Structures are given as C-alpha cells and as structure tokens.
Amino acid sequence: MINKLCIVGLGLIGGSVGLAARKKHLARAVVGLVRRRESIAEARRRGVADRATMDAEEAVGGSEMVIIATPLGVMERIATTIRPFLSEGCIVTDVGSSKRCVVGPMEKIFHPRAHFVGVHPIAGSEQSGMRAAREDLFEGTPCILTPTRKTDRNALKRVRDLWKNLGSSVSLMSPDDHDRIVAAISHLPHLLAVALVNCLARMPGDVRKILSCAGTGFKDSTRIAASPAGMWVDICLANRDEILRALKTHQSELASVVKALKRGDAARLKDILIRARKLRKRMM
Amino acid sequence: MINKLCIVGLGLIGGSVGLAARKKHLARAVVGLVRRRESIAEARRRGVADRATMDAEEAVGGSEMVIIATPLGVMERIATTIRPFLSEGCIVTDVGSSKRCVVGPMEKIFHPRAHFVGVHPIAGSEQSGMRAAREDLFEGTPCILTPTRKTDRNALKRVRDLWKNLGSSVSLMSPDDHDRIVAAISHLPHLLAVALVNCLARMPGDVRKILSCAGTGFKDSTRIAASPAGMWVDICLANRDEILRALKTHQSELASVVKALKRGDAARLKDILIRARKLRKRMM
Numbered sequence: 001m002i003n004k005l006c007i008v009g010l011g012l013i014g015g016s017v018g019l020a021a022r023k024k025h026l027a028r029a030v031v032g033l034v035r036r037r038e039s040i041a042e043a044r045r046r047g048v049a050d051r052a053t054m055d056a057e058e059a060v061g062g063s064e065m066v067i068i069a070t071p072l073g074v075m076e077r078i079a080t081t082i083r084p085f086l087s088e089g090c091i092v093t094d095v096g097s098s099k100r101c102v103v104g105p106m107e108k109i110f111h112p113r114a115h116f117v118g119v120h121p122i123a124g125s126e127q128s129g130m131r132a133a134r135e136d137l138f139e140g141t142p143c144i145l146t147p148t149r150k151t152d153r154n155a156l157k158r159v160r161d162l163w164k165n166l167g168s169s170v171s172l173m174s175p176d177d178h179d180r181i182v183a184a185i186s187h188l189p190h191l192l193a194v195a196l197v198n199c200l201a202r203m204p205g206d207v208r209k210i211l212s213c214a215g216t217g218f219k220d221s222t223r224i225a226a227s228p229a230g231m232w233v234d235i236c237l238a239n240r241d242e243i244l245r246a247l248k249t250h251q252s253e254l255a256s257v258v259k260a261l262k263r264g265d266a267a268r269l270k271d272i273l274i275r276a277r278k279l280r281k282r283m284m
Numbered sequence: 285m286i287n288k289l290c291i292v293g294l295g296l297i298g299g300s301v302g303l304a305a306r307k308k309h310l311a312r313a314v315v316g317l318v319r320r321r322e323s324i325a326e327a328r329r330r331g332v333a334d335r336a337t338m339d340a341e342e343a344v345g346g347s348e349m350v351i352i353a354t355p356l357g358v359m360e361r362i363a364t365t366i367r368p369f370l371s372e373g374c375i376v377t378d379v380g381s382s383k384r385c386v387v388g389p390m391e392k393i394f395h396p397r398a399h400f401v402g403v404h405p406i407a408g409s410e411q412s413g414m415r416a417a418r419e420d421l422f423e424g425t426p427c428i429l430t431p432t433r434k435t436d437r438n439a440l441k442r443v444r445d446l447w448k449n450l451g452s453s454v455s456l457m458s459p460d461d462h463d464r465i466v467a468a469i470s471h472l473p474h475l476l477a478v479a480l481v482n483c484l485a486r487m488p489g490d491v492r493k494i495l496s497c498a499g500t501g502f503k504d505s506t507r508i509a510a511s512p513a514g515m516w517v518d519i520c521l522a523n524r525d526e527i528l529r530a531l532k533t534h535q536s537e538l539a540s541v542v543k544a545l546k547r548g549d550a551a552r553l554k555d556i557l558i559r560a561r562k563l564r565k566r567m568m
Contacts, residue, residue, distance in 0.1 A: 122499035215406035229557035253479035273513035
C-alpha cells in the first residue's frame with residue numbers, strides 16, 4: 001500500500017492509473033497535479049483522484065510515489081518544478097513512450113533526493129484525455145520497466161508491484177532495448193498507418209467513396225492514426241534514431257515482397273506470407 | 285426470393301452467404317458445390333447450405349443464381365467446369381478481391397448463356413474456412429459491385445438486392461476503380477503488415493520477449509498478417525500493378541514523414557499527423 005500517490009497529469013494514462021489505484025486500494029491517498037482549473041472539478045467528478053490541485057508543493061509534498069504522466073515534451077520542465085517539494089527517498093516514475101531520452105535526464109534531476117524508475121505501460125488507445133480514462137485500461141497489457149545500474153532496488157520493486165497490481169504484465173529491459181523494440185512494435189506501425197491514411201487523400205476520385213470502401217482490415221490497421229498528433233510528434237522525435245533504423249529494416253522486408261511480386265514469384269511470396277502468419281499467430 | 289441459389293465453395297465467405305441466405309429466407313434452396321467429401325456432412329451440420337454436393341451438374345443445374353466463392357486462382361477452371369450445366373439466363377457472380385482480372389474472363393466464359401456480375405464483399409477476417417463462417421459476417425460491411433457495359437441490368441439488380449439483403453452497404457464502380465481503391469485500402473495494408481511482423485524476427489534478442497511487448501496497437505495493425513497465405517498470394521499477384529502503384533504513393537507519403545523526422549521538424553510532422561488523424565476520424 002502506498003501512503004500518498006501523486007499523479008502528475010490526469011489524462012488517459014494518469015487518469016486510468018488513478019481510477020484503478022483508488023478502486024483497488026493501492027494507495028491511501030491519490031492526489032493529482034493538474035494544469036487547468038477545470039480539471040480539478042473534473043477529476044473529482046470522474047473519480048480519477050481523491051483530490052486534484054494546481055499547486056505542485058501540495059500535490060507532491062509528502063508523497064511516497066510520484067508518477068509523471070505528462071507528454072514527453074514537458075517532462076523535464078515538470079521534473080525541475082516538482083523536485084524541491086519531493087520528500088527524501090521518494091520514488092518518482094513516469095509513463096513515457098521513449099526511455100533513453102527520459103531515464104538519463106530524470107536520474108540526474110532527481111538524484112540523490114528521490115529514486116527514479118522508468119516505466120512504459122503499453123496501453124492506451126487512439127483516444128486521449130481524462131474522459132477516456134478507464135480503470136481496466138492496464139488489465140492484461142504489457143508494461144516495460146527500464147532500470148539502470150543507478151536504479152534503487154527497493155524503488156524498482158515498489159514500482160513493479162504497482163504495475164502488477166494495476167493488471168499489467170511487467171517485463172524489465174534496458175532503456176536502449178526498450179527504445180529499439182518499441183520503435184518496431186509501436187512507433188513504426190504508427191507512422192506507416194499515418195502514411196496509409198494520407199495516401200487515400202492523394203487518390204483520384206471522391207475521398208468519401210474511397211473511405212466507404214474500407215473494411216475492418218483497413219480500419220484496424222489504421223486506428224492508431226487517429227491518435228493525438230502532438231503527443232506522437234514528441235514520441236517520434238524522442239525516438240527518432242531507432243525509428244529510422246526500424247524503418248530501414250521494414251523497407252528491406254518490403255523490398256523482398258516487392259521483388260517477389262514483380263517477378264510473379266508465387267512460391268517466394270507464399271514463403272514470406274507464411275512466415276508472417278506463423279509469427280503473428282503466436283500473439284493470439 | 286431466389287429459386288435455387290448455388291454457392292461454389294463453402295469457405296468463410298461462401299459459407300457465410302449460405303448461413304445468412306438460409307436464415308433470412310433469401311432463397312428457396314441453397315446448394316453448395318464442394319471439393320472434398322468431408323465438406324458435404326460439415327455443410328449440413330453447420331447449416332451453411334440445405335445440401336452440398338461434389339457434382340457440378342447437380343449443384344449448378346436449375347440454379348437461378350450461382351456465386352463462385354473460391355480463391356481467385358481457381359476461378360477460371362471452375363467457371364469452365366460449371367458452364368455446360370448452367371440454365372439459360374442464369375446469373376453468375378463471384379466474391380473475388382481483385383476484379384479486372386476476373387470480370388473480363390468471366391464475361392467471356394459465360395456469354396451468352398449466363399449473365400456475369402462482379403462482386404467484392406469487403407468482409408472476412410484473418411480466419412478462413414467453413415468453421416469461421418458467420419451469418420452476420422456482412423452486416424454493415426462495404427460490398428463493391430463492378431458492372432461493365434456488358435452487364436445485364438436485371439442481373440445487376442438481382443445481385444445488388446442479394447447483397448443489400450445480406451446486410452452490406454453496396455456501391456458500384458468500374459473494375460479498374462475497384463482494383464485501384466482496394467489496392468490502397470486492403471492489399472497494400474496487408475503487405476505492410478506482413479513486413480511489419482517479419483521485421484520482428486530480424487531483431488536481435490528473444491523474439492518471444494519482443495512479441496510480449498506488443499500492445500493492442502501492434503496487434504490491430506498486424507491482425508491481417510495472420511490471414512491464409514495462399515489466398516493472399518493469389519490476390520496480390522492478381523492485382524500486382526495497382527499494388528505496386530499504391531506502394532509508390534505510400535513510399536512517397538512516408539518519405540515526407542522521414543524527412544520531417546530527420547530534420548526534427550516538429551511543425552511539419554504535426555501537420556502530417558493531423559491530416560491523417562482528421563481523415564481517419566471520418567471513418568469512425
């Protein structure tokens with residue numbers, strides 16, 4: 001049980017942590033730090049926190065654990081703002097989709113007063129904001145923790161326990177491994193989906209008619225393209241090198257498909273499709 | 285009401301047509317033409333046809349409408365096999381995912397004895413076979429009819445009525461427009477998903493660990509890669525030129541993403557993501 005849990009930012013992820021933590025009694029008090037006055041009443045109404053405030057000292061002071069659940073682009077500023085108010089030995093953690101660019105700077109900012117643990121819950125949807133928060137958002141979803149040599153073992157254990165209790169399936173890896181894997185399973189698919197959707201606008205003919213032909217296949221493979229743009233700009237720029245690398249691998253995989261297609265090489269094409277099918281079925 | 289409806293091939297699509305046609309009383313008799321002896325009993329058990337047979341004459345003879353629901357690769361052979369047994373003025377239609385390569389040859393094969401109407405229901409899933417058939421498979425899904433100057437107007441109306449009654453939202457376009465649009469909304473996304481999945485096998489590290497990090501985003505955008513390989517080889521080769529063209533458009537869209545990414549041009553990247561988001565939201 002966490003004595004006082006502070007969540008900085010009560011959007012889809014922060015709000016869902018708050019809902020689940022309260023429902024599951026994972027903390028004695030859940031306090032939200034918000035940016036806008038309207039969010040204070042909304043947080044109460046939606047039950048995502050016991051109370052919310054715009055005052056960093058009030059939110060953070062005396063907290064045993066602080067979860068920074070803001071977009072990547074503002075994390076450093078927030079970290080610097082809250083640092084003076086952290087209790088000695090406090091655990092600070094995050095939910096950012098890119099880890100190398102977060103973990104190093106955060107460890108520097110919080111050391112030695114507080115213990116930082118990098119976390120990336122692979123949850124969420126194309127929706128965003130407190131309104132989209134759900135107490136079951138993390139049930140059965142992957143959650144990656146990215147400890148380093150500097151990570152406090154007790155802090156790591158506490159954060160791990162929290163995410164397990166939130167329903168996630170936790171795994172540990174280095175920030176580098178995280179960024180490489182997530183580029184391939186999240187960031188690259190996102191950019192491919194964006195390009196797929198934008199292709200439709202470039203086709204001759206009425207775009208409405210084209211959209212009306214889309215079946216569940218297209219809808220499923222491009223759903224992520226409806227995600228908030230600003231958040232994804234941050235993510236893509238933060239993990240740019242790994243995304244460009246993943247893109248290269250994808251281009252080379254695609255090149256063998258195209259080669260088989262151009263040659264009309266049915267056997268080769270079938271090999272490629274079977275390989276993908278087998279691998280994809282392992283995820284079911 | 286169709287007097288006798290013959291469905292050639294009782295897989296996911298053919299079987300689902302049979303289930304729905306029987307349930308909705310769209311035909312006095314639904315007869316399936318199957319390739320394997322086991323399918324005769326299975327068809328009865330699953331209720332996808334009133335009866336099934338391996339005898340083309342028995343299945344097709346006296347039918348008012350024949351739906352060829354086999355993979356693209358065997359359609360011409362099937363068409364030639366059933367032609368001698370068709371009643372004068374019979375309506376023949378299909379469910380193929382590519383239309384230019386189907387409609388011309390089929391019109392030639394069946395003219396003047398029977399009237400051919402090209403159809404592509406944009407339904408289905410990564411599953412296949414009679415076991416996956418569902419009577420509600422077509423509810424709310426797009427269905428494209430591809431009449432030509434040679435298409436009999438009454439046959440077109442009958443086929444259109446059938447698909448409306450099956451629950452589809454029917455639209456009409458030329459085989460060329462169909463192939464171009466479907467390359468962009470179905471075939472290209474398929475190949476991108478295949479390449480995405482195959483990328484994972486090329487990454488360093490345990491592929492199981494990588495797979496375990498995949499969230500719903502990756503799962504949704506690659507679900508189609510679990511589809512039957514053989515069927516998709518047929519589809520891709522049949523619509524090869526349009527797929528290669530769609531791929532070029534996609535590469536050029538992706539190139540502007542990559543350019544913005546490499547330059548760290550957040551504003552440009554945001555523009556691109558917002559454009560995709562707006563378009564994708566129109567599909568919701």
